[in-house]
Amino acid sequence: MLLKCLSELNGTSGAESLVRNFLRQQIEPFVETITIDKIGNLIATKNRRLSGPKVMITAHMDEVALMVTDITSDGYLKFRPVGGIDARILVSKPVRINESLVGVIGAKAIHLQKRRERQKALPIDQLYIDIGAKSKEEASSKVKLGDYAYFMTKFEPFGEGLYKGKAFDDRVGCAILAELLQRDYDFPLVAAFTVQEEVGLRGAKVAAYHLAPDFAIVIEGTVAADVSDRDEEGWVTELGKGPACSLMDKTTLYSPKLIKWVTDLAQQQGIPLQFRRGTSGGNDAGPIHVSKAGIPTIVLSVPCRYIHSLASIISEKDYAACLNLVDELLKDLPRMLGVSSIDKEENV
Amino acid sequence: MNNAQMQNAREFLSLLSSGSGVSGYEVSIASLVRERFIMLTDEVYSDTFGNVYALKKGKSLSCKKIMLAAHIDEIGLIVNTIDPRGFLHFTSIGGVDQRTLLSQEVLIHGRQVIPGIIGALPPHLLKNDDSDQAVKMEDLAIDVGLSPAKINEVIQVGDIITLKRETYPLLNNVMAGKSFDDRAGVVVMMVCLEELSRLQHTHDVIAVATTQEEVGVRGARTSAYTLNPDLAVAIDVTHASTPDTKGQVTIELGKGPAVAFGPNIHPAIFRHFSETAQEHRLSIQIEPIPGASRTDAWAIQVSQAGIPTGLISLPLRYMHTSVETLDMQDVLDTGKLLARFISSLPDDLEGFLCY
Numbered sequence: 276m277l278l279k280c281l282s283e284l285n286g287t288s289g290a291e292s293l294v295r296n297f298l299r300q301q302i303e304p305f306v307e308t309i310t311i312d313k314i315g316n317l318i319a320t321k322n323r324r325l326s327g328p329k330v331m332i333t334a335h336m337d338e339v340a341l342m343v344t345d346i347t348s349d350g351y352l353k354f355r356p357v358g359g360i361d362a363r364i365l366v367s368k369p370v371r372i373n374e375s376l377v378g379v380i381g382a383k384a385i386h387l388q389k390r391r392e393r394q395k396a397l398p399i400d401q402l403y404i405d406i407g408a409k410s411k412e413e414a415s416s417k418v419k420l421g422d423y424a425y426f427m428t429k430f431e432p433f434g435e436g437l438y439k440g441k442a443f444d445d446r447v448g449c450a451i452l453a454e455l456l457q458r459d460y461d462f463p464l465v466a467a468f469t470v471q472e473e474v475g476l477r478g479a480k481v482a483a484y485h486l487a488p489d490f491a492i493v494i495e496g497t498v499a500a501d502v503s504d505r506d507e508e509g510w511v512t513e514l515g516k517g518p519a520c521s522l523m524d525k526t527t528l529y530s531p532k533l534i535k536w537v538t539d540l541a542q543q544q545g546i547p548l549q550f551r552r553g554t555s556g557g558n559d560a561g562p563i564h565v566s567k568a569g570i571p572t573i574v575l576s577v578p579c580r581y582i583h584s585l586a587s588i589i590s591e592k593d594y595a596a597c598l599n600l601v602d603e604l605l606k607d608l609p610r611m612l613g614v615s616s617i618d619k620e621e622n623v
Numbered sequence: 624m625n626n627a628q629m630q631n632a633r634e635f636l637s638l639l640s641s642g643s644g645v646s647g648y649e650v651s652i653a654s655l656v657r658e659r660f661i662m663l664t665d666e667v668y669s670d671t672f673g674n675v676y677a678l679k680k681g682k683s684l685s686c687k688k689i690m691l692a693a694h695i696d697e698i699g700l701i702v703n704t705i706d707p708r709g710f711l712h713f714t715s716i717g718g719v720d721q722r723t724l725l726s727q728e729v730l731i732h733g734r735q736v737i738p739g740i741i742g743a744l745p746p747h748l749l750k751n752d753d754s755d756q757a758v759k760m761e762d763l764a765i766d767v768g769l770s771p772a773k774i775n776e777v778i779q780v781g782d783i784i785t786l787k788r789e790t791y792p793l794l795n796n797v798m799a800g801k802s803f804d805d806r807a808g809v810v811v812m813m814v815c816l817e818e819l820s821r822l823q824h825t826h827d828v829i830a831v832a833t834t835q836e837e838v839g840v841r842g843a844r845t846s847a848y849t850l851n852p853d854l855a856v857a858i859d860v861t862h863a864s865t866p867d868t869k870g871q872v873t874i875e876l877g878k879g880p881a882v883a884f885g886p887n888i889h890p891a892i893f894r895h896f897s898e899t900a901q902e903h904r905l906s907i908q909i910e911p912i913p914g915a916s917r918t919d920a921w922a923i924q925v926s927q928a929g930i931p932t933g934l935i936s937l938p939l940r941y942m943h944t945s946v947e948t949l950d951m952q953d954v955l956d957t958g959k960l961l962a963r964f965i966s967s968l969p970d971d972l973e974g975f976l977c978y
Contacts, residue, residue: 434768
């Protein structure tokens with residue numbers, strides 16, 4: 276299964292090669308050209324010779340992880356996060372380094388803590404990875420500064436119609452985009468599997484510039500905080516209610532006309548859709564929609580609970596509905612672009 | 624030989640570690656212990672408290688009884704409420720550090736075993752001052768991805784929860800996993816019994832896998848009463864030093880078993896461990912314990928009319944987390960030391976039965 280493979284592969288910002296190689300292999304039979312650009316984005320095209328609007332679809336390949344930044348005199352590894360990670364999730368977890376080594380992030384035993392300590396979170400600079408090395412020399416022979424440590428969560432079916440795994444942000448997008456490339460549309464299509472989203476939306480900036488599309492669709496995994504006793508107004512999105520259409524976030528105000536197009540089409544086709552009811556975070560749409568003279572851009576996301584943690588959860592139905600909706604949008608896109616008054620200027 | 628023994632010990636520890644047996648719910652671990660110990664001893668039986676006894680007969684008919692004890696229970700969680708939206712809230716059995724639980728996969732032992740996740744809000748939604756504070760156990764919740772109706776069928780308040788964790792080999796012979804406290808002690812007993820099959824021993828040895836240690840050394844209390852041994856040794860784990868325990872902990876990983884000394888320990892037993900280690904060139908570390916050892920040894924020592932008791936401990940990092948870390952060489956060496964300790968005890972236990 277595509278999503279299982281993608282979820283279990285390791286690839287953080289700036290180190291996406293395992294994911295890129297896998298995706299390249301998967302999409303090769305279905306596309307005309309495959310290139311890797313100067314920052315590492317994987318770019319595939321279809322229908323290059325057709326006239327019509329050039330449509331770019333993106334999903335980012337990188338996931339959050341840890342980078343080894345120091346090796347202590349007794350052979351432990353110090354680290355910093357790559358992307359947004361709450362240090363509190365790291366305590367008492369195993370991680371994989373360089374594909375072959377396992378280390379654990381331990382913490383002082385509860386017996387040795389003062390009562391006060393038990394109420395305080397351990398900051399990231401007090402955490403370290405234990406790989407069982409007996410000395411700094413031994414640790415240095417196995418791990419280099421700058422190596423990455425990844426969560427080891429297995430992808431598995433979970434609960435009723437759900438999946439559990441790591442890196443759903445944004446391997447769900449990668450999986451959906453790879454599936455879309457197996458289908459045919461009658462306009463030029465370019466797929467950009469981007470790098471370095473988690474450290475500042477960097478790959479998408481480069482891709483949008485040199486690909487210069489007329490229209491862009493970003494497929495994401497986004498926050499679903501519909502959990503436990505949290506009030507409904509803080510949920511952002513809800514599992515099982517279909518893909519989420521973004522309205523506004525830290526990097527983009529989305530075009531009301533495009534939002535209307537998405538909602539109308541979803542309704543016509545009977546595809547469940549929800550709005551992303553929160554403004555925190557940002558995604559590749561940020562740099563894309565302001566690239567060059569501006570590119571009309573929409574974002575559709577699969578809601579994920581516990582994003583940026585060791586184990587996130589998505590709904591099988593949301594995944595399928597997101598795939599289905601983007602497919603319908605693509606089929607309708609030439610009509611929409613032809614009849615609509617939307618053009619680049621209006622979206623700047 | 625040594626490699627086979629190491630492999631065997633690793634496999635048995637992995638088997639015991641990945642199983643589930645919170646205090647009071649040790650049945651499945653007990654049966655794993657029975658299956659293994661029946662191959663190494665003359666008789667295996669259990670009592671009403673869940674303790675497992677494995678008797679290996681000594682060569683003399685008029686011999687004494689030596690009790691070994693290692694506990695098989697682990698710390699865990701228990702469901703205390705199920706909220707209307709189907710999230711499970713819980714409290715702990717034994718000393719669980721709430722700071723180790725965020726984003727942890729768990730298993731709920733309901734009508735069937737249900738996987739769950741202790742959810743963590745994404746950093747995008749955290750307020751600045753949130754992240755300084757540990758999330759309190761009462762504010763954590765388990766997501767099982769099931770509708771409230773389905774949950775009603777399979778999970779109820781009072782169901783036991785264990786952490787989901789495999790064992791992992793680290794560098795050298797170091798391993799990490801959950802519940803090494805004190806299932807690694809059970810592996811030590813296995814190694815000891817294997818060694819004893821090649822050594823002469825006068826006395827009967829009864830290896831006891833005890834229950835309910837984590838909630839107040841209770842299985843040791845009932846089993847010591849039942850056996851009323853002439854001499855007993857508890858095998859447990861002790862804190863090994865890490866970067867954040869400097870000045871607090873002096874025992875180190877990979878430097879051999881920690882042999883306890885103090886009021887809980889019969890001085891002749893401590894002395895005999897030290898001499899045996901020296902004779903066989905096995906390294907040990909000395910662990911002075913000025914009072915309660917908080918191990919099975921504490922209960923055994925005052926059972927019936929009093930029992931001469933010793934304690935050897937495996938150095939262990941990150942105790943009571945799900946990534947407890949130890950050196951398998953320490954496990955093997957502890958088993959070997961224990962076997963040699965037993966086989967070199969005098970026939971009449973002179974010097975061990977009094978002060």
